[in-house]
Amino acid sequence: MIQIPCPYCGLRNANEFASTGEVKPRPDVATATPAVWRAYLYDHRNPEGLVTEGWYHRAGCRKFLVVERHTQTNEIRSARPAGVAS
Amino acid sequence: MAEPAATFLAEAVHHQWTAFPELSNLCYVHGRPAGSPAATVTVPVRPERAELRVWEGIEMVKVGRAQVWRRTSGAAAPHRYSAASLVRHGLTHEPWPRVWRQVPLRPAYDAVIVGAGIHGLATAYHLAKDHGITKVAVVDRGYVGGGNSGRNTAIVRSNYLTPEGVRFYDRSVKLYEALSAELNFNVMFEQRGHLTLAHNDSSLRTMVWRAEVNKLVGVDSSVIGPEEIKRLVPYLDTSTETRYPILGALYHPPGGTIRHDAVNWGYARAADALGVEIHQGVEVLAISTTGDRVRGVVTSAGEIATPIVVNCTAGHASLLCDMVGVSTPVVTHPLQAAVTEPVKAFLSAVVVSGSLHVYVSQTDRGELVFGASTDPYASYSTRGSLEFTEELASHVLALMPGISKIRLLRQWAGLCDMTPDFSPIMGITPVEGFLLDVGWGTYGFKAGPASGEAMATLVATGKTPELIAAFDLARFAEGRLVGEKGAASVGH
Amino acid sequence: MRPVARRATPTSGRLGPRPGEVIDRARPLRFTFDGRPYLAYEGDTIVSALLAAGESVFSRSFKYHRPRGVLSATFFDPNCTVQVGEEPNVRGAHRRVRNGDVVSAQNVWPSLRYDVKAANQAVGRFLSAGFYYKTFIKPEPLWPAYQQVLKRFAAGGVVGADDPHGYYDHRYAHVDVVVAGGGPAGIAAALGAAEAGAAVLLVEEEPHLGGHLRYGGPEALRLLGELRQELADAKGIEVLTDSVATGRYDGNWIAVHQRSVPGATERLVKVRAGALVVAAGLIERPYVFAGNDLPGVMLSTAAARLVNLYAVRPGTRAVVLSANAEGDAVAALLAAAGVEVAATLDARRAETVVAARGHGHLSSVETSQGRVVEADLLVTATGWTAPTSLLNMAGVRPTYDEAAARFVVGAEPSPGVFATGGLVGDASPEGLVAHGRAVGARAAAAAGCGKGAVLPELSPGPHPALFRSTTHGFVDYSEDVSSKDVFQAAAEGYDSPELAKRYTTATMGPSQGKLELVNFLGVLAEATGRSIGELGTTTWRPPYAPVSLGALAGRPHEPVRYSPIQPYHEAMGAKPLVAAQWIRPDHYGDPDAEVRRVREAVGLIDVTPLGKLLLVGKDTPALLNQLYVNKWSALRVGAVRYGVMCAEDGVVFDDGVCGRLGEDRYLMSTTSSGAGAVWEWVERWLQTAGRHLDVYVTPLTTAYASINVAGPASRTLLSRLVEGVDLAPEAFPYMAVREGSVAGVERCVLWRIGFTGELSYELHVPAGYGLFVWESLLDAGSDLGVGPFGIEAQRIMRLEKGHLIVGQDTDGLTQALGAGLDWLVKLDKADFVGKPELVWQANREDYDRLVALVPTDERTVPPEASQLLGIDGDIVGRITSSRHSPTLRHPICLARLAHHLATPGTVVRIHLPDGRDVPARVAETLAAYDSEGVKLRA
Structure with missing residues (x-):
């Protein structure tokens, strides 16, 4: 079972967390067209490689994290709190 | 004997056709249109056209006339499988011919289908059979049926939620029912009945919704209560003392299981016989375009010129789309499955529990085959996890407490391309000639035959068939999602 | 026969x-x-x-x-x-x-x-591999009949529906080194690791340690005795016998199955190991x-x-x-x-066995020299197979060593994963021990213990490549697959290992290839003219050895959540309703009577599972404005407002009321099923885009027991127990919130809201006092006719008022305007979650609407999920909620309906599950009872 290096709690089993999916920048609500908005809602990069995604430490510190993970090896490059700039 | 072959068309479904080409230069066709007395129709043919073949179970158009299809390519005649030929080979030890040829890659094709799984092979088959387009290559970086088509739990059903979905999967079920005869390959479709259990009000309401939509579209489904569920599956705990008591179930008699490898091999053999080329071990490295149209494909075995590329790479759809810059909502999640040692038959129906996230069926050999939800995070790994088997076992035993001593033998995984509305993505893209048959999530194998038929029509005619119109890629940008989440078994 | x-x-x-x-x-x-x-x-x-x-x-x-x-x-x-x-x-x-x-x-x-x-043996030649694909094609009904026959023939034992469940246990272990295999190399690895200070778990399949030493000669037994003694003296090594390391998963997460444990049937040990040493030995082919x-x-x-x-x-x-x-x-x-x-036939000198003969037991052996020897025992020693499963699971690809005629791996094939013993090479028992000890020390070092050791050389010795004699025989005993079948598969074009395996079913039996795979590959290589190295192999998957479902499941842990008032519900015989993890009272015997009580007198319902979040901070209005579709800045202290949350796609996500308790204090309620999700939603916003907002969230769902007191006499009842709050209607109007004490319990929150449509108050009482306050209310109101009402009665009443239930009257695609919430959505706000989609929805006409339907025939209560049909028989909607109203004495429904039919007065066709169609009229308002809300505002 993969482990997530929570910046607050340390290395914890992934079943303490929930994955929240790829991190995508939210378009400007005032100017976004339907195509742009729905690309934000639905489209995914879905790489076979490194992805930047969200994890939520549901059974731990309850912090939202941004994690860089390799989708084939599950190696985790980095994990930071979601509110902190990378 | 020198007359030209006559052309007939015959009444719809459930004809029994048998051809005995080896008897003489004549091809005898026995036709029995549904609802009418038995009739024998003789189709005299010229000697040089002696290699005729008649396919069974096709829905046709008019009354009283039979279609005789004629093969146009130079491919070798497929050896016909039957009990008689089995006996003959057993007695003579004559070798069986190859299921599909091994031929070198040609420099150009009318269409290249990427992915030799059920979708790709069915598309190729229908292109050749329905439209006479045979200069087609199906390429796969692995072996035939080695992707999701060889890893699924082989459940076939049409008890979906939306009318579009039900109509589509029903078409597939009908094609499956006739497939063994159509392909001359026993695909072992057993329509043993399919049960989706509801453990709370909300779920039961969804079962009623599905049953009602099914019935209105003409598909056999109904909601049944605990007593009848117990009769169908005696090993289920239907008491009210369990943690999640069973309130009812969606019962779908036409649903069942099939031998997935046989379907893959059957389509491959039949397509090959019609002239389609199957190239295993050939990986697509790039797709070349001029402006916004497809020009060819660069593979590990050389370059191919082609105007049409069909993406049938379940599990890796995004990677191929990236080659032409087509963006899709697909996100890939592993879907794990497991099988046990064989035990004596005790389970005839396929049983699914949405709330307990598990489904189970028993093979003819006595093994239990299990599936559950997709892994909760995106991944391209098919390694499998221990927590999958733990949760699976825990939920299966909650449903059937008596079977704790059965041992799990093997677990594996496939890769599911999930879409936001749990419906597939089929049809054209902004890149001309690049077609999609992807986004099949956890429901792709049951859809193979209908997808192949529809995609072939699209490739051949350039027009998207009505049956798949709602599943277009543009629906996401246009906010027209087709909501099947409630019926996609336990995928989410 | x-x-x-x-x-x-x-x-x-x-x-x-x-x-x-x-x-x-x-x-x-x-x-x-x-x-x-x-x-x-x-x-x-x-x-x-x-x-x-x-x-x-x-x-x-x-x-x-x-x-x-x-x-x-x-x-x-x-x-x-x-x-x-x-x-x-x-x-x-x-x-x-x-x-x-x-x-x-x-x-x-x-x-x-x-x-x-x-x-079957008589017809064996016709039952070659894959014979079933070639037959039973027509007539179709014969295949299902044959399947019934096949099932009778299926191998495998018997399980009963009511077989007793054993006691299966789970255990977690965190060790530095797991050693899989207790032969000489494995024992040595455990000793080497423990010497370096590592905590070691040594796992051995057999009931005793020792591997092949156990059944060797006197020298082997002597060495085994020494190793056993050293093991007994060592510290930090836990030994599990009759146990097998059956799976290695990401991050050296290892499953160990104990097949016999004192006090339990079987146990599954889940180990997080710093390093794994695989010393599984060799399996004879x-x-x-x-x-x-x-x-x-x-x-x-x-x-x-x-x-x-x-x-x-x-x-x-x-x-x-x-x-x-x-x-x-x-x-x-x-x-x-x-x-x-x-x-004795020496295969190294090309002497071999051509055939074994006998009926039911061996009676003679034909040799390659043409001799026929009478014998009742034929012993073969033709080679070894390395069981590399655990390593394969770790992503290691073994290589085929032609000279040794087996697959091998290196000693350190992957970070954190090690191998020793026969998997790596051949040596005397002492040589294996030396290698194992060094590997153990190196594994310990990889896990952070000790300094490691120098790795001795170990490589496989030469061995003749013997797979098949000159005749055909069984390759897979459990699947009855012969070498002839493999040849046939290859000839038919199933010529890669995976295709040939699937076609013949070789290696798909209970031993999953351990005894069969290499012979299968050898025969396939022979049949296709390629080498084993060129062919590649099939994939090893977990588990290495089969594990019972019971052991995987362990003991069931399914938490159940009860409100503090549960003892009352049980004592009154309430019918339990399973609502996700909560057990709630559905009704107490007569839901219609409960409805009448509430409409005419006063009733109490336990709504503790309602989500409750305390929001504290000066920026709370900004947060509410962002997450709800409506406006919150002007909410005064003491006021309550209804709100709906949508997701970014405009789909209705949750609803509830939110009240302002103080300057910077708000109490938000959510649906009971959405409690967790909304809390996460709020936190997500506050930790990302809203991280500059001064708001703190405290979930109070289980800190409060929540009781809804509803009915015309509810004020009278509360006046007998509430202190610190002026209950007069002018002082405590509809949609207001107050804090005070109830039945002497301080710091309760009371608000006037109205899901049921009557004058009602919702009390939030510190949970420990929930049952006390509930019982106090019942005592204090006995002359008023007070009594409990359950979820079913509440559903009936909310339906009479046309109040939607998110997730029932809306689905995964229902955007806010399609849920009758036009009046609530404030599109002039600069931003809120769901705004863009709702702006576009407002510009369209064609979305489904939520309507109230009244069936023309008063005796027919259409089942929920009945479909609505248009003129052409196409589906134009469905019934989402449906009940018989005891108050109005006719059926009432909410439904989703295509926009062009959603005008009040339109008659639509309800298609019932029993096949009948009944007409129904679209009502003027969603509420069928007191649509002006007079009773609520009493």
Whole structure:
């Protein structure tokens, strides 16, 4: 079972967390067209490689994290709190 | 004997056709249109056209006339499988011919289908059979049926939620029912009945919704209560003392299981016989375009010129789309499955529990085959996890407490391309000639035959068939999602 | 088909005491096999005891029902699977006899000896691999009929619907090093790691440590004794026997299955290891030739185990085919044990077996030199297979060593994963020990303990490549796949390992390829003219050894959540409603009467599962404005507002009321099923885009018991118990919130809201006092006719008021305007979650609407999810909520309906599940009862 290096709690089993999916920048609500908005809602990069995604430490510190993970090896490059700039 | 072959068309479904080409230069066709007395129709043919073949179970158009299809390519005649030929080979030890040829890659094709799984092979088959387009290559970086088509739990059903979905999967079920005869390959479709259990009000309401939509579209489904569920599956705990008591179930008699490898091999053999080329071990490295149209494909075995590329790479759809810059909502999640040692038959129906996230069926050999939800995070790994088997076992035993001593033998995984509305993505893209048959999530194998038929029509005619119109890629940008989440078994 | 006769003179029997025997002759046991009584000694396996008694046939094969005897005498012996009591598929060559065991053969009818299905053998040539694909194509009904026959033939034991559930346990372990395999190399690895200070878990499949040393000669036993002593003296090593490391997952997460544990049926140990050392040894390969599955044909390691561990003489007159030193040693062992060794064939000099013959048991062996030797025992020693499963699971690809004729791995094939012993190479027992010790130290270092050690050389020695003789024989015993089948598959084009495997089903049986894979590859290589290296191999998947569902499930842990008022509900016999993890009272016997009570007097409902979030901070209005579709900035202290949250796609996500308790204090309520999700939603916003907002969130869902007091007499009732709050309607209007005490309990929150449509107050009481306040209310209001009402009554009443339930009257695609919430959505806000989609929705007309429907026939209550049909019979909507209203005395429904039909007054067709169609009229308002809300505002 993969482990997530929570910046607050340390290395914890992934079943303490929930994955929240790829991190995508939210378009400007005032100017976004339907195509742009729905690309934000639905489209995914879905790489076979490194992805930047969200994890939520549901059974731990309850912090939202941004994690860089390799989708084939599950190696985790980095994990930071979601509110902190990378 | 020198007359030209006559052309007939015959009444719809459930004809029994048998051809005995080896008897003489004549091809005898026995036709029995549904609802009418038995009739024998003789189709005299010229000697040089002696290699005729008649396919069974096709829905046709008019009354009283039979279609005789004629093969146009130079491919070798497929050896016909039957009990008689089995006996003959057993007695003579004559070798069986190859299921599909091994031929070198040609420099150009009318269409290249990427992915030799059920979708790709069915598309190729229908292109050749329905439209006479045979200069087609199906390429796969692995072996035939080695992707999701060889890893699924082989459940076939049409008890979906939306009318579009039900109509589509029903078409597939009908094609499956006739497939063994159509392909001359026993695909072992057993329509043993399919049960989706509801453990709370909300779920039961969804079962009623599905049953009602099914019935209105003409598909056999109904909601049944605990007593009848117990009769169908005696090993289920239907008491009210369990943690999640069973309130009812969606019962779908036409649903069942099939031998997935046989379907893959059957389509491959039949397509090959019609002239389609199957190239295993050939990986697509790039797709070349001029402006916004497809020009060819660069593979590990050389370059191919082609105007049409069909993406049938379940599990890796995004990677191929990236080659032409087509963006899709697909996100890939592993879907794990497991099988046990064989035990004596005790389970005839396929049983699914949405709330307990598990489904189970028993093979003819006595093994239990299990599936559950997709892994909760995106991944391209098919390694499998221990927590999958733990949760699976825990939920299966909650449903059937008596079977704790059965041992799990093997677990594996496939890769599911999930879409936001749990419906597939089929049809054209902004890149001309690049077609999609992807986004099949956890429901792709049951859809193979209908997808192949529809995609072939699209490739051949350039027009998207009505049956798949709602599943277009543009629906996401246009906010027209087709909501099947409630019926996609336990995928989410 | 002739029955398999019981031999007049048994070929096998018990020997005198052996130095390494594991049986205790002082403890005899009794068991039965197929109804006949047998004796065993403690330590005997089922098969060793039966062999000692002269039995030699233990099963019938899957397809052809050929009689089978012992082959490998290990857990993975494909021929020794039996039913023991209620337990199916027991490995008879591994399972130790327990007194009283009732053992029976599987897959036979009527009996092991007279198996009718052996008729399959006569038609064997027609039942070649994949024969079923080529037939039963037409007429179609024959295939299902044949499937019923196939099912009767299915191999495998029996389970009953009500078989008792054993006690299965789970355990977590965190160690530095897991060593999988307790042979000489594995024991040494454990010792090496422990010396370096590592915490070690040593796992061994057999009931005793030692691996092949256990059934070796005096030197092997001596070395084993030394190792055992060292192990006993070492610190930090936990040993699990009769256990197997069956899966290695990401991050060295390792599953260890303990097959026997004192006090439990089985246990699953889940280990997070710093490093894994795989010391699984080598598995001896069978040889493929005609008759290789006859009882009496076995592996050299089987013979050695039987003689040395169980003191069983496996035959009286033997032929030995040997390609290695171990085989030579077994020939000598047999001779010393009193078996007449009639011939030894040296495979290194190209002498080999062409065929084994006999009926039901071996009686003669034909050699490559043309001799026919009478024998009842044929022992083969033709090569080894490395069980590299755990390493494959770690992503390691073993390489095929041509000279050694087996797959091998390096000692350090992947970070955190190590290998030693036969998997890596060949050496004397001392050499294996030296390598193991060093690998153990290096594994410990990788786990952060000690400084490691220098790795000695270890590589495989040369061995002839022997897979198939000149005749065809079985490649997969449990699937009845012969080498001829593999040739046929290749000729037909199923010529890669995966295709050939799937077509023939070779390696798909219970041992999953351990005894079959390399022979299968060897034969396939022969058939396709390629080398094993070129062919590649099939994928090893977990589990390495089969694990019971019970062990995987462990003990059930399904939490149930009850409100503090639950004892009252149970005492009153409330019908329980399972609402996700909560158990709630559905009703107390008569929901219609409960409705009447609320509409006419006063009732109490326990709504504790309602989500409650306390929001504190000056920026709370900004947060509310962002997450709800409506406006919150002007909400005054003491006021309550209804809000709806949407997701970014405009789909309705949750609803509830939110009240301002103080300057910077708000209490938000959510639906009970959405409590967790909304809390996460709020937190997500506050930790990302809203991180500059000064708001703190505290979930109070279970901190408060929540009671809704509803009915015209509710104010009167509360006035008797509430202190610190002016209940007069002008002072405490509809949609207001106050704090005070109820029944003497301080710090309760009260708000006036109205899901049921009557004058009502929702009390949030500190949870510990929930039951007390509930009972106090019932006591205080007995003259008012107060009583409880449940979820069903609440559903009826909210439906009478046309209040939607998110997730029932909306679905995963319903955007806010389609839920009748136009009046709530404030599109002039600069931003809120869901705004863009709702702006576009507002510009369209064609979305489904939420309407109230009144069926024309008052006696028909359409079931929920009944479909609505248009003129052409197309589906235009569905009933989402439906009840008979005891208040209005007619059925009432909410429905989703296509926009063009959603005008009040339109008559639509409801299609009932029983097939009838009934008309219904679209109502003016969603509320059928008191649409002006007069009673709410009393």
